[in-house]
Amino acid sequence: MVIRHLYRLVLLLALGLAGSPVGAAPQPGExxxxxxxLINFARYVEWPAGRLPAGTPLRLCLLGRDxxxxxxxxxxxxxxxxxxxxxxxxxxxEQALDCHMVFVSGSEExxxxxxxxxxxxxxxLTVSDIDGFAEAGGGIGMITExxxxxxxxxxxxxxxxxxxxxxxxxxxxRQVLGTERGQR
Amino acid sequence: xxxxxxxxxxxxxxWSFAAAAEEASLADLSLEELxxxxxxxxxxxxxxxxxxxxxxxxxxxxxxxxxxxRSVPEALREVPGVIVxxxxxxxxxxxxxxxxxRFSNKLLVQIDGRSVYSPLFSGVFWEALDVMxxxxxxxxxxxxxxxxxxxxxxxxxVINIITRKATATPGGVVVASVDDKGHPSLAVRQGIDLxxxxxxxxxxxxxELAGSRTRDGQTEPDYNRGWAGxxxxxxxxxxxxxxxxQGNVNRRTSGENINASTITGEPALIPxxxxxxxxxxxxxxxxGLAGGEASLQAYVDHHYANVGTYGRGTxxxxxxxxxxxxxxxxxxxxxxxxxxxxxxxxxxxxxxxxSIVPPKRVSRVMSAFMQDEITLVPKTWKxxxxxxxxxxxxxxxxxxPTARLMWTxxxxxxxxxxxxxxxRTPSIGESDAAILFGLQPTPPGTPFPAVVVGxxxxxxxxxxxxxxxxxxxxxxxxxxxxxxxxxLFHNDxxxxxxxxTDPDGLVFPASPLPVEPFVxxxxxxxxxxxxxARSQGVELGLDLPVTDxxxxxxxxxxxxxxxxxxxxxxxxxxxxxxEQSSPxxxxxxxxxxxxxxxxEVDVMARRVGTIGTGDVPxxxxxxxxxxxxxxxxxxxxxxxxNLFDPLHLEYVSNFFPGQPVYxxxxxxxxxxxxx
Numbered sequence: 001m002v003i004r005h006l007y008r009l010v011l012l013l014a015l016g017l018a019g020s021p022v023g024a025a026p027q028p029g030e031x032x033x034x035x036x037x038l039i040n041f042a043r044y045v046e047w048p049a050g051r052l053p054a055g056t057p058l059r060l061c062l063l064g065r066d067x068x069x070x071x072x073x074x075x076x077x078x079x080x081x082x083x084x085x086x087x088x089x090x091x092x093x094e095q096a097l098d099c100h101m102v103f104v105s106g107s108e109e110x111x112x113x114x115x116x117x118x119x120x121x122x123x124x125l126t127v128s129d130i131d132g133f134a135e136a137g138g139g140i141g142m143i144t145e146x147x148x149x150x151x152x153x154x155x156x157x158x159x160x161x162x163x164x165x166x167x168x169x170x171x172x173x174r175q176v177l178g179t180e181r182g183q184r
Numbered sequence: 185x186x187x188x189x190x191x192x193x194x195x196x197x198x199w200s201f202a203a204a205a206e207e208a209s210l211a212d213l214s215l216e217e218l219x220x221x222x223x224x225x226x227x228x229x230x231x232x233x234x235x236x237x238x239x240x241x242x243x244x245x246x247x248x249x250x251x252x253x254r255s256v257p258e259a260l261r262e263v264p265g266v267i268v269x270x271x272x273x274x275x276x277x278x279x280x281x282x283x284x285x286r287f288s289n290k291l292l293v294q295i296d297g298r299s300v301y302s303p304l305f306s307g308v309f310w311e312a313l314d315v316m317x318x319x320x321x322x323x324x325x326x327x328x329x330x331x332x333x334x335x336x337x338x339x340x341x342v343i344n345i346i347t348r349k350a351t352a353t354p355g356g357v358v359v360a361s362v363d364d365k366g367h368p369s370l371a372v373r374q375g376i377d378l379x380x381x382x383x384x385x386x387x388x389x390x391x392e393l394a395g396s397r398t399r400d401g402q403t404e405p406d407y408n409r410g411w412a413g414x415x416x417x418x419x420x421x422x423x424x425x426x427x428x429x430q431g432n433v434n435r436r437t438s439g440e441n442i443n444a445s446t447i448t449g450e451p452a453l454i455p456x457x458x459x460x461x462x463x464x465x466x467x468x469x470x471x472g473l474a475g476g477e478a479s480l481q482a483y484v485d486h487h488y489a490n491v492g493t494y495g496r497g498t499x500x501x502x503x504x505x506x507x508x509x510x511x512x513x514x515x516x517x518x519x520x521x522x523x524x525x526x527x528x529x530x531x532x533x534x535x536x537x538x539s540i541v542p543p544k545r546v547s548r549v550m551s552a553f554m555q556d557e558i559t560l561v562p563k564t565w566k567x568x569x570x571x572x573x574x575x576x577x578x579x580x581x582x583x584x585p586t587a588r589l590m591w592t593x594x595x596x597x598x599x600x601x602x603x604x605x606x607x608r609t610p611s612i613g614e615s616d617a618a619i620l621f622g623l624q625p626t627p628p629g630t631p632f633p634a635v636v637v638g639x640x641x642x643x644x645x646x647x648x649x650x651x652x653x654x655x656x657x658x659x660x661x662x663x664x665x666x667x668x669x670x671x672l673f674h675n676d677x678x679x680x681x682x683x684x685t686d687p688d689g690l691v692f693p694a695s696p697l698p699v700e701p702f703v704x705x706x707x708x709x710x711x712x713x714x715x716x717a718r719s720q721g722v723e724l725g726l727d728l729p730v731t732d733x734x735x736x737x738x739x740x741x742x743x744x745x746x747x748x749x750x751x752x753x754x755x756x757x758x759x760x761x762x763e764q765s766s767p768x769x770x771x772x773x774x775x776x777x778x779x780x781x782x783x784e785v786d787v788m789a790r791r792v793g794t795i796g797t798g799d800v801p802x803x804x805x806x807x808x809x810x811x812x813x814x815x816x817x818x819x820x821x822x823x824x825x826n827l828f829d830p831l832h833l834e835y836v837s838n839f840f841p842g843q844p845v846y847x848x849x850x851x852x853x854x855x856x857x858x859x
Contacts, residue, residue, distance in 0.1 A: 036210040113477040
């Protein structure tokens with residue numbers, strides 16, 4: 001951290017930008033926004049009652065290396081739809097099987113197909129910011145586009161796993177892939 | 185349940201260090217608010233690379249767009265270890281870790297898994313390559329041997345160009361641009377939803393590229409124009425089984441001059457006109473197999489090139505590739521695959537300059553690979569062992585092993601060391617061709633005023649492939665939204681194809697000559713794979729968000745190649761040519777600024793050291809790009825290249841004596857319409 005700040009300081013001085021007003025209002029970083037999205041996905045997706053009975057905690061898991069830099073910690077213990085969010089790190093696919101929502105880290109890109117296959121049909125909402133995640137059969141893919149974080153929803157994947165996305169979620173998605181027709 | 189407990193404890197430990205207070209407020213925002221929120225610091229995907237034990241750079245679609253590139257080589261300029269020089273109009277020399285040239289024979293280039301590396305001359309015809317950059321999802325650049333996964337010819341590096349799935353390109357796009365000399369370019373793509381089947385996109389593009397200049401900056405001695413079209417179809421992304429089918433056709437013509445001299449010593453320029461035609465069809469299917477994931481890919485590819493009245497060549501390729509990633513078991517993650525390729529090549533030489541025996545060849549390549557990623561200590565130590573075993577009917581059995589050890593002590597730092605061996609199959613040109621380079625004057629007092637010099641395979645031509653052993657030591661640091669990377673490499677090349685003096689001396693009968701003494705003898709040099717060389721270097725890369733609106737990216741490469749000396753002057757000369765084919769250092773610095781209102785400015789400066797081949801002096805070039813994201817339907821770009829430099833030379837073709845051409849100051853304006 002110290003080195004990072006030192007780098008910035010040196011560069012700021014070198015560029016004569018130290019006094020410029022650009023850095024005045026600190027804005028949220030990409031992963032802080034992505035963490036905030038996760039809690040909203042938990043809010044707007046409905047799990048089958050058998051998979052997530054009312055009032056029981058919702059397990060949110062991170063599969064792979066943590067890109068959030070601490071931003072996920074603020075989610076642990078939060079209340080969503082009358083249930084508590086419990087955060088957990090999954091080091092391997094097996095450990096992610098009983099999670100309700102799994103964020104697949106970019107470090108797992110090479111294993112993406114394997115992960116999606118392993119979690120298919122188990123009532124797990126998969127979320128990731130790997131390029132083309134929703135198109136590859138993931139549940140929700142986050143995309144950073146024009147400096148905004150947007151998301152694509154794969155309706156067919158959600159339907160297959162018995163998950164229901166609220167109309168609000170579908171409306172705000174950048175792209176909704178797959179139709180529910182013929183899936184149930 | 186019980187086996188999950190240790191995992192839970194570990195995560196509690198690892199997360200307990202970070203603070204959590206300030207994120208709370210963001211998490212209270214609604215979806216509507218989040219969708220409208222501007223991200224300040226967009227992180228490049230450093231994390232996903234942080235556990236890759238290789239020197240890999242991934243250029244995202246945004247990186248490509250911000251580079252102002254209209255061709256693949258231009259987009260590669262900012263990658264450390266990669267040297268890109270413009271030879272002429274549409275003609276590029278792209279080298280990774282040295283060995284640069286018109287055909288960088290140790291660099292494998294693939295588009296969506298299809299090799300565009302030509303087996304005729306061992307290299308890529310960049311002037312014939314026409315990629316719809318707007319549909320490229322990413323370009324992966326792997327420096328160092330990638331042979332264990334990608335196969336032969338991935339000696340110094342692999343470039344993978346990956347296009348977006350058709351399901352990700354639903355709309356229509358029109359890209360039109362025109363440069364300061366009026367050269368136009370137009371590309372159109374339309375996505376078509378096929379409902380439950382999937383999606384299709386079709387595209388067509390045509391362009392006329394700007395010409396280079398002669399030394400005086402007055403005339404344009406070269407040209408490049410052509411068109412391309414194609415489609416890509418992908419299955420609906422619901423299931424985990426996926427398929428893709430894609431096809432491409434393309435035709436480009438390009439012209440340049442080669443330097444020649446008459447018998448009286450006067451310089452002369454001979455125009456060469458090339459026609460390139462290619463078509464391909466590729467299909468791939470991914471499915472679950474034994475708990476893991478398998479993919480089967482097959483493609484056919486046809487390439488045709490015609491060089492004026494001098495000759496023409498055809499390459500037909502059929503390739504099948506199977507890969508299987510097994511479900512991880514214990515600390516092992518295994519991947520294996522099989523591949524087969526059938527190559528049919530034909531070169532028709534219509535002049536005495538080039539003769540190929542036999543003109544037609546069918547070659548077969550069979551290969552198998554296996555890779556095991558072994559977790560030695562969870563999250564900290566990882567060992568990757570891999571190997572490819574390749575048999576080519578034109579070469580020998582070539583085992584290509586690799587061992588990579590990676591240490592990731594924390595989330596920020598990763599350190600790796602690797603050893604790999606890779607092979608390069610000799611090209612058809614190298615093994616079968618006799619080439620006449622032209623007349624060379626002889627010292628006074630010799631019976632002939634000149635001799636015709638040429639090159640042909642030596643008597644003891646050995647079919648073994650060129651081989652490299654590479655040692656690599658790399659360090660990567662994750663700087664929050666930025667990253668820093670440093671890689672040291674050492675390459676040890678053996679069995680390099682080089683020239684040596686023909687023991688037969690002058691060859692008679694000789695070529696006719698219109699002046700006295702009416703004939704000149706032939707002086708051949710022999711090609712053999714007796715060359716050896718070493719190279720080492722360091723590659724540095726930095727990506728640093730300075731403020732919310734300013735981002736700096738820098739790369740620097742320093743390297744040195746030394747060929748083994750020999751008692752033979754011809755061998756030494758070819759060794760020197762290898763040493764001097766690349767600059768010894770080069771670097772780039774890019775400033776990306778956001779001006780607000782959807783406007784952005786990029787300034788990229790690059791400094792390239794002198795290149796011995798063709799006596800190319802070092803140069804500094806500055807490119808400028810202004811982009812205005814007017815609305816979601818329209819973007820406007822303005823790009824100016826070589827801002828502070830009226831004219832400079834970047835490279836002189838080392839494959840044949842091309843006329844050195846210069847790159848002037850240029851500008852173009854481009855509009856992108858989406859609907």
